[in-house]
Amino acid sequence: MAQRSEAPPARRVAVVGTGYVGLTTGACLASLGHHVQCCDVDRTKVERLSRGEVRIHEPGLGQLVREGIRTGRLEFTHCSTAAVRRAEAVFLCVPTPMAPDGSANLAQVESAVREVRDHLPADSLLVTKSTVPVGTAARLSELLDRRDVAVVSNPEFLREGLAVRDFLNPDRIVVGTASAAAARRVSELYARLEAPTVHTDSASAELIKYAANCFLATKLSYVNDLAELCERLGADIGGITECMGHDHRIENSFLRPGPGWGGSCLPKDTAALLHAAEAIGADLPLVRAAVEANRRHQRRVVDKVVAMCGGSVTGVRVGMLGLTFKAGTDDLRDSPAVAVAQRLAELGANLIAFDPALHGDEPGVPAGIALADSAYQVAKGAGAVLVLTDWPEFRDLDWPQMVGLAEKPVIIDTRNLVDPRVLERAGAVFCGTGRAPNRDSGEV
The missing domain is CATH 3.40.50.720 (NAD(P)-binding Rossmann-like Domain)
Incomplete structure (x- = not known):
């Protein structure tokens, strides 16, 4: 896997949701040297993952999870408020299922934001990795009502069956925010990866x-x-x-x-x-x-x-x-x-x-x-x-x-x-x- 030689600073990251995207994001960020806490409301699933048991059929993911646990860079918890308290960046990786009218149902995204908004550290980043419609970042900024927390859109482009490879060898990294400082900080999380970064x-x-x-x-x-x-x-x-x-x-x-x-x-x-x-x-x-x-x-x-x-x-x-x-x-x-x-x-x-x-x-x-x-x-x-x-x-x-x-x-x-x-x-x-x-x- 092509990576840059310089070692980026390790960051504290929280990942909300341990589904396909969330678990891949957490395990891969830990493999890049960051300290990651993944949280999920399903206590049984959290206990399973804490033992290194991965039930998602995805080549290489179980190995990354177990390696992250072994090195102490990857942890799992059912308490999202505890996970975000020390995080410099919080990734939202919760489902956005299709509503009956075809729109994306943002109920779980908005619920996660309401749960963590009062516990986010000052000057932290709220990063949407879930696939969300245009205007969601603006909506979440209003919901947060925190001028000291930047909302950044960082969509995933992971193919099932190739998710680990796609994360660590991306065609591009997209970072969307009006704040140049926030864009730089999110980009630094991926600094070891050789990939063009699109700031928009x-x-x-x-x-x-x-x-x-x-x-x-x-x-x-x-x-x-x-x-x-x-x-x-x-x-x-x-x-x-x-x-x-x-x-x-x-x-x-x-x-x-x-x-x-x-x-x-x-x-x-x-x-x-x-x-x-x-x-x-x-x-x-x-x-x-x-x-x-x-x-x-x-x-x-x-x-x-x-x-x-x-x-x-x-x-x-x-x-x-x-x-x-x-x-x-x-x-x-x-x-x-x-x-x-x-x-x-x-x-x-x-x-x-x-x-x-x-x-x-x-x-x-x-x-x-x-x-x-x-x-x-x-x-x-x-x-x-x-x-x-x-x-x-x-x-x-x-x-x-x-x-x-x-x-x-x-x-x-x-x-x-x-x-x-x-x-x-x-x-x-x-x-x-x-x-x-x-x-x-x-x-x-």
């Missing part, structure tokens, strides 16, 4: 996160639109996106087609930006179209399964490889795989799924989906098998065995993960995304 106003910093995520969502929907076109015209999306990725203006990230996009960020952030635009009488038709295209692509996956099963999935055992929204995480929030599964269940399919990150009774797994212990259990007796999450281990399965276990050799690879030649040799009837099926779809 708080409103722009708050909008940057939404702008970036909505662009990525639009890019993904566009690629899935192209994949549909390829299927209709007999072209291959793989060669097209490879060629597109060589163009430095486009690059190859977020150019892989799939069953749609989801997760904890893109659906929530597109909805929040659309709501914010609507609230001021503006419109974002491109973002709106990307959201609708995403829903349509999820429906297309279901239509493919129905077609490959002869026009109906009623009573058909459908095996699903993957339920999380992408590989490398155990997150089921707004997963396109779950959306597809729910629609198939409504159509009468009998569903069984395997995901390497899910074990036993998992919260978030919809009723009616049985969890298998292995991919081969999913295939046994199946009338169709779907590859829905891009776990690398699915590529290396014994596909002749998978096909042999199935009642019918129907494979729908929504991620184009498995080599078509392997499926062909295994005797599968299959189709991918953005490429022609190996045989006419229809009843097998």
Whole structure:
């Protein structure tokens, strides 16, 4: 991990919230030499973390937490007021879930500020790491009513499954505040990291996160639109996106087609930006179209399964490889795989799924989906098998065995993960995304 050679001064930092963003922020700041106290209202979780037990599926995070505890640079507490009393910077990393109208619900952010405002030291910093709409910094400044405490927007750009790497090797660090002194102090927290730092106003910093995520969502929907076109015209999306990725203006990230996009960020952030635009009488038709295209692509996956099963999935055992929204995480929030599964269940399919990150009774797994212990259990007796999450281990399965276990050799690879030649040799009837099926779809 590229870091500058000079040792920055160690600071006392408090992190409010130990979810995905909060725990990663706290552990990584401790690894940079700062003294960090993370607080959470869940006492059981605090006790677990204090023992170094991390239940978030994130490579490297557990190791960083245990190292921080061992060195004494990372502590956990359920008392936020105690955590902030000696802190030079307090990071707000609490959830901002989507409200029914699509806006970001700031109840937990505002509650955290009310709880700590009278306990913040003079000349400390209140840093919003949570994704919040434009105007939140101004709102929190009013709520604080503390001229001696600067509010700074410092959005996160962490990808699940790569969060530790993204934090310690960032593309950029964004610091939004009208105070040059506050901006400098927040920037110093990241002084060991080799990354460009963008100093801007708080409103722009708050909008940057939404702008970036909505662009990525639009890019993904566009690629899935192209994949549909390829299927209709007999072209291959793989060669097209490879060629597109060589163009430095486009690059190859977020150019892989799939069953749609989801997760904890893109659906929530597109909805929040659309709501914010609507609230001021503006419109974002491109973002709106990307959201609708995403829903349509999820429906297309279901239509493919129905077609490959002869026009109906009623009573058909459908095996699903993957339920999380992408590989490398155990997150089921707004997963396109779950959306597809729910629609198939409504159509009468009998569903069984395997995901390497899910074990036993998992919260978030919809009723009616049985969890298998292995991919081969999913295939046994199946009338169709779907590859829905891009776990690398699915590529290396014994596909002749998978096909042999199935009642019918129907494979729908929504991620184009498995080599078509392997499926062909295994005797599968299959189709991918953005490429022609190996045989006419229809009843097998």
